Amino acid sequence: MAHGRSSPSSRPRCRGRRWSWPPGRSPPFSGRPTMPDVPSPDPTTHVEVLPRPPRTGKDAFAGPVPSPEDPHDVRPNPAQPNPVRAPVQPAPEQPCFAPDPAQPIPARPSTGEVLRPLIAAQHGRATELHQRFLRVQGRAVAQLVAMWSRERAGLARQGVAEAPGPLGEPVTETVLDPATHDWVRDHCPTWTVPALPLMSMADLIARAATRYAGRTATGLRDLQVRRWLPLPGPTSLRLTCVGSAARPQVTLSAWLELREARLSRFAPVACATAVFDVLPPPRRFAPLEHTVPMADPYESGDCFHGPRFQYLRSARSGEGGASGVLHPGRGSVPPGLLHQGLLDAATHIIPHTRMWQWSPSIDRASVTYPHRLSRLHTYGPLPGTGLIEVEARFAGFHTGDARLPAVDLQLCVAERVLTDARLVLILLPVGPLLDMPPHLRRDYLRDRRYVPGLLLSTAHDATTVLRHDDVRQLDFFPGTAASLYQLPAGLSLRDSTPLIAAKEHVARRTATHPCRITVADDLRTAHTDEAPHRPYALDVTLAADHVHVRDRPAADHSPEEEGS
Secondary structure (H helix, E strand, O other): OHHHOOOHHHOOEEEOOEEEOOOOOOOOOOOOOOOOOOOOOOOOOOEEEOOOOOOOHHHHHOOOOOOOOOOOOEEEOOOOOOOOOOOOOOOOOOOOOOOOOOOOOOOOOOHHHHHHHHHHHHHHHHHHHHHHHHHHHHHHHHHHHHHHHHHHHOHHHHHHHHOOOOOOOOEEEEEEOOOOOHHHHHOOOOOOOOEOOHHHHHHHHHHHHHHHHOOOOOEEEEEEEOOOOEOOOOEEEEEEEEOOOOOOEEEEEEEEOOOOHHHOEEEEEEEEEEEOOOOOOOOOOOOOOOOEEOOOHHHHOOOOOOHHHOOEEEEEEEOOEEEEEEOOOOOOOOOOOOOHHHHHHHHHHOOOOOHHHOOOOOOOOEEEEEEEEEEEEEOOOOOOOOOEEEEEEEEEEHHHOOOOEEEEEEEEEOOEEEEEEEEEEEEEEOHHHHHOOHHHHHHHHOOOOOOHHHOOOEEEOOEEEEEHHHHHHHOOOOOHHHHHHOOOOOOOHHHHHHHHHHHHHHHHHHOOOHHHEEEOOOOOEEEEOOOOOOOEEEEEEEOOOEEEEEEOOHHHOOHHHHOO
16 A cells, blocks of 8 residues: 555445445444444353442532442452343233123213312311311410419419419300390390390409409409490300409400301400409489489380389489489399399489480480490499489590490499499480380380381382481491391391382381381382282382382283282
């Protein structure tokens, strides 16, 4: 080979479109890599695992160091046998079944049908567990607060001086049911729904403080009512005591049932501070001058209290006050610790619907209800027999607020004051209800007799107009409108306005109480309970703040509505 050139026999030759290479040579780039022939391992040889040297520098973070058994770090070792792998057996072939076309394929239930009962059951269980959790949580929090308060007050060091008796349970619960506690049904502030009186709240709080401190409470301070406590049915109550046994803070709560069960809870109703001081009784009020006899408030309708609360025997009214005589044997309210029935009857000599007689600055269109007890103290037990004299004196306005008139009360036997209190009232506007005599209000609200002047709506040219604000004003005590008009349960006040307007429209035409009017769901027809076969066609129009109701023309009255 001259000048480094290959011989012609070693060069590739072109045959047509394909190149051929001499024997022993291969193209430089065949497109598929070739491996050199490696002799098969001798089965008698063995492998030896060699330790890998430790990593240093940047290689130390390249990954975990393999164990000595790492299969990638092996070398032949003639001292150990070479394991022989067993051949892999193929998996057995599974039989395949074809569906029979003669038999129908059963329908598979949908996901909703399968999950719906499961979700409902889980939701009910979760709701029950959540309610149990709320109850246990409330007790636990109250007990922890009580423990913290006792430690902070240093009762461990002052135990005998501060709490001569053992401390009782800080949290107690009870259930008040009008079906069994029937005396509650004689206390309906609007003649419709029973409610727990303020003096009964005071008695529950005093009894809870007595159990907690181990000695009898003699009075209360700053009893504040936060909300009404209607009792349409069984109601769970909770009393929580915190703080020092010498002056515990007591909170009365009621179970509040809401549409969403997870939001139901015990809501505070009233709270007060109990005291155990033994004080000398104050002097009795000076007698009123130029008094005049008062009419029996139970007969006249000035008081809504039923027979179990009617302890007042007689009363006289004077300038800025009143005097009365209570008979413990006339009523039948359980006495409790403070004799709650007599304490409530002491407020019956207050002119709740005519407070302007005691102060000319009070609005004549307002009625007063108990709102707060600034103080209540007992200087001796009220007797269960004999006569008890009660005195009431106007004491101005609480904190200067013209909406909160205050009245001082004394319950006396002879010249000795056995109980005194400062009662704070709240003025509530009730609209046209006060324009009618008390006995007519009682006839309309309690006895459900038709009184045209007490309808909420107004009539103009055969059109009934009812404002949303008038319905809201009537329902200042929750449940009044629903009870008076026999509304469906759960209906909001705004949604009930068209229904009330339709009832009152037919009530005017038939001289029937609205509670005895039945209105169709679409508000197009209504009839009285006495004449269900005679429907009245209605045209109800909703506006932003009021509702209009007119008679629908006879041409629009379909035969189906005639037979409804």
